[in-house]
Amino acid sequence: MIKGKWGAGKTSFMKRSTDNLRNNSGHALYVSLYGISDTRGIEEELYRQLHPILANKNMVLAGRIAKAVLKGTLRIDIDRDGKDDGAASVAIPDIDLPEYLRNVGGNVLVFDDIERCAIPIVELLGYINYFVEHGGHKVVLVVNEDEIIKSSTSNDESTNQNANKNVGYDRIKEKLVGKTFEIESDVEEAVNVFVDELGYGNGRTVVEKNKQLICELFKVSTYQNLRHLRQAILEFDRLIDSISAEFHQSELLIKDLLSSLLAVLCSSRTKLYAK
Numbered sequence: 105m106i107k108g109k110w111g112a113g114k115t116s117f118m119k120r121s122t123d124n125l126r127n128n129s130g131h132a133l134y135v136s137l138y139g140i141s142d143t144r145g146i147e148e149e150l151y152r153q154l155h156p157i158l159a160n161k162n163m164v165l166a167g168r169i170a171k172a173v174l175k176g177t178l179r180i181d182i183d184r185d186g187k188d189d190g191a192a193s194v195a196i197p198d199i200d201l202p203e204y205l206r207n208v209g210g211n212v213l214v215f216d217d218i219e220r221c222a223i224p225i226v227e228l229l230g231y232i233n234y235f236v237e238h239g240g241h242k243v244v245l246v247v248n249e250d251e252i253i254k255s256s257t258s259n260d261e262s263t264n265q266n267a268n269k270n271v272g273y274d275r276i277k278e279k280l281v282g283k284t285f286e287i288e289s290d291v292e293e294a295v296n297v298f299v300d301e302l303g304y305g306n307g308r309t310v311v312e313k314n315k316q317l318i319c320e321l322f323k324v325s326t327y328q329n330l331r332h333l334r335q336a337i338l339e340f341d342r343l344i345d346s347i348s349a350e351f352h353q354s355e356l357l358i359k360d361l362l363s364s365l366l367a368v369l370c371s372s373r374t375k376l377y378a379k
Contacts, residue, residue: 109248130212138217
């Protein structure tokens with residue numbers, strides 16, 4: 105499991121890692137679970153990556169992918185007394201993954217946006233468990249675990265029920281996940297990447313001169329979302345091009361404008377995020 109807050113850089117880290125695998129003769133299938141509501145959606149995405157020609161829209165219209173999904177039951181022993189305390193309906197994967205993905209060394213299935221998947225978390229992890237336990241595949245889960253825990257402690261349920269749901273998630277995670285790593289924001293590296301995305305204009309010049317200021321403001325804000333920092337820098341780049349050239353002569357003015365824009369955007373985005 106690779107966990108971290110939204111915008112910490114989990115997805116970009118994993119995409120660089122999978123690209124590195126492929127460049128070194130490894131194999132990786134990468135699936136974002138954002139908005140997927142059933143296991144068929146997962147299988148269609150895996151099928152599309154394994155068979156890009158057959159999964160072409162014209163081919164699909166000619167012969168719609170129709171795979172029967174067998175239903176299994178995942179038993180959960182919450183209090184470890186040897187008795188089943190709960191059960192979750194789990195779909196057994198109905199897709200034939202190639203043998204090379206079972207080989208040790210550079211072969212992996214990556215499931216991203218676990219917390220944004222519409223499939224109930226215990227059912228989803230039980231489904232993925234079949235790839236690991238019965239298929240012998242190597243799997244990486246990319247997740248904002250705080251959101252999973254938060255959603256499993258909804259105020260709509262009683263305290264005891266909430267506790268059981270939390271333990272149920274912890275138990276299946278313990279069964280499925282061998283190692284857990286946490287991604288923390290590397291703002292200095294991220295700002296360098298964001299600068300490379302800018303054109304060669306006044307905005308890029310100002311941002312390059314004030315990298316240290318940007319990093320300090322980001323850290324002080326305690327709002328560790330690199331995705332929104334990137335958006336703020338892009339917005340500043342657009343803004344600076346709309347300002348009259350005479351104002352560019354005042355470095356202090358431009359620096360204050362950059363500081364104020366970052367502060368306002370982080371503040372407003374924090375409030376929206378909290379809601």
